[in-house]
Amino acid sequence: MSKFNEKKVMPRYSLICMLLTLVALAVLIKAGYIMTAQRSYWEQVAKRETRDSVPVPSQRGNILSDDGQLLASSLPEFKLYMDFKQLHEAKNDSLWEAKLDSICMGLHDIFPEKSAHDFKAHLEKGRREGKRYYPIWPKRVNYNTYSEVKQLPVFCLKRFQSGFIPQELQSRTRPYGNMAARTIGSMFNEKDMGRTPRCGLEFSYDSLLRGTDGLKNRRKVLSKYMDIIQREPVEGADIMTTINVNMQDLAERAVLKKLQEIDAEFGVAIVMEVKTGDIKAIVNLERCVDGKYREIQNHAVTDLVEPGSVFKVASVMTALEDGVCDTTFKIPTGNGVWHVYGRDMKDSHWRSGGYGTISLGKAMELSSNIGVSYMVDHFYHNNPERFVKGIWRTGINDPNISIPIEGHARPSIRMPERYPNGQWKNWSKTALLWMSIGYETQIPPIYTLTFYNAIANNGRMMQPRFVKATVKNGDTLTAYPPQVVKGREQIASEKTIKIMQDLLHRVVINGTGKKANSPNFWVCGKTGTAMIAKNGSYKGAPNHLLSFAGWFGEKDKPYYSCIVCIQKQGLPAYGWMSGQVFKDIAEGIMAKYVRYDISDARDSTSHPIPDVKNGNIFSAQRVLSLLGINTTTNYATPATQAALVWGEAQRNAGSVLLKKEGMASRKHIPNVMGMGARDAVYLIESRGVRCIVRGRGKVVEQSLEPGHYIKKGEICTLKLE
Structure with a gap:
């Protein structure tokens, strides 16, 4: 006897078939509805998710002076936008609310022309309207400013978590400002992403400077866009002008x-x-x-x-x-x-x-x-x-x-x-x-x-x-x-x-x-x-x-x-x-x-012999002899001769004094007037007296008079001019 109970199984089977038929009909009806009534809507969605033959801008060439200095060059600039829908989809609304005040204060520090209160009102308006490309700042900014904004709370998150969208543009800059501006030329920075020349060499040599744009396709895979390069861009050539900057x-x-x-x-x-x-x-x-x-x-x-x-x-x-x-x-x-x-x-x-x-x-x-x-x-x-x-x-x-x-x-x-x-x-x-x-x-x-x-x-x-x-x-x-x-x-x-x-x-x-x-x-x-x-x-x-x-x-x-x-x-x-x-x-x-002979630079009225300050006569004579200067000749300047005579007299006087009084003279302050700092300090501190030097040049004043009897712990201040 068969165990198959037809009376119980067939109704169940028929019910499942009917349900599957209804589901299939619903799928077909929905597909037809999408293909007809919602066709334009989903075509727009598809365009957002994928783009074919997207141009990849080439790097514009530089304009150089006759010796290779930059007269015009391309630098990146950015326009800053906020995608509040993306922020909502990433479920970071609460984070935005918590950090909004910090963001606005940071934007005010970067753009002081606008207060933090105004920034807050501006951003809250964009969030209420749910804008996708809501401008944070109306003007272009350079890379350094963009980097500062990128460090602010929320903006520092990944693209699909923060909603922060920087749009990179090319800006033509002239390092020397207005120099030869009409000859070098300029660009329409707000049209064609700053790639349309207005005048000058920028216009005349545009085909060489512009280069060749590349092509890419964009596909959205797992909520991320992937770029598929079809043709690499070819950067433009540089032109070397005849203009001399100087x-x-x-x-x-x-x-x-x-x-x-x-x-x-x-x-x-x-x-x-x-x-x-x-x-x-x-x-x-x-x-x-x-x-x-x-x-x-x-x-x-x-x-x-x-x-x-x-x-x-x-x-x-x-x-x-x-x-x-x-x-x-x-x-x-x-x-x-x-x-x-x-x-x-x-x-x-x-x-x-x-x-x-x-x-x-x-x-x-x-x-x-x-x-x-x-x-x-x-x-x-x-x-x-x-x-x-x-x-x-x-x-x-x-x-x-x-x-x-x-x-x-x-x-x-x-x-x-x-x-x-x-x-x-x-x-x-x-x-x-x-x-x-x-x-x-x-x-x-x-x-x-x-x-x-x-x-x-x-x-x-x-x-x-x-x-x-x-x-x-x-x-x-x-x-x-x-x-x-x-x-x-x-x-x-x-x-x-x-x-x-x-x-x-x-x-x-x-x-x-x-x-x-x-x-x-x-x-x-x-x-x-x-x-x-x-x-x-x-x-x-x-x-x-x-x-x-x-x-x-x-x-x-x-x-x-x-x-x-x-x-x-x-x-x-x-x-x-x-x-x-x-x-x-x-x-x-x-x-x-103009080329001058070095002999023309010599001052015929000056003396090539250096002046010698009062001080150690032996050191002075040694230095002069190493320089090939004979101090006994008339070539020595009057100041040098006087210094040498003064030094010789000091040496002779010191010898006589030592013979008469032995070492007793070492208990008295020497006369260092007219000496340089090095010699004066040496002579005084060799007698156990601490020196303080003020100024530069020769000694014009000493706080302890020559011949002063030295006491323990005394200090002598020397004034130099």
């Missing part, structure tokens, strides 16, 4: 001093190495609303300005190269006022009667407007195109000059044009005259300097070089050697270049550039004073651009060229003001080339 600092201080002295609007200075075209210093200081001078705009490369009289060099060079005249060409400047084509042209000394008839060379020395304009009008009036072509030939506006600063301006020197009927299209009778002295042209200062540098370099025009190499891990990736501007191996004949070099030296010896000259080295250059139009008009308070461009070094070996431009409102305003800045920069730079 020269840059020297130039900035020289410009700032003059700007403050004459209350100017802004000042520019550029220092270029003659042979290579390397930009060693570039200054752009501008007065801000608070009255202080800072680098706001790169005027040296972006400003289109009428150069004024520094342009006369190009005008005279064109005439000499065309062979229309030489420096002996006579010019009737008259009383300093030339009425020509319905307008008056004036020289700077017109009020004192002018210069009369002078040569072209003298006109350059005196920076005579009439002198240069008369010469140009005399030879080019009927053919102004030839003159402008000659100016273009000098390379001062060559489009092949490359400036690696975004936004740099191109010179504007217009060519005369005619209508088909022969009438001038964009030209007037006076255009040539004013162009010849630096008006009706617009040239950035760096182009003017490049032109002057070519004259110093015997006619060879070099590209302005800002970056000489890219390096990485100590290896040079790319070198940027000095380059000649295409087609500018020789901007003029050797003869013309030599004449211009001589003329520009005469300007600083005899002419308007005397303030820029130095007796210690060779200087050449030209002043310039241009009135600047304001809103298209020259009326009202005049604005002036004061310039000096030139070079310095040895006569046949110039080292550096330099241009200084200062914009000033009102009078007085003279080009030599910039010449003074040029001189300060030049003398500061040339100081490193």
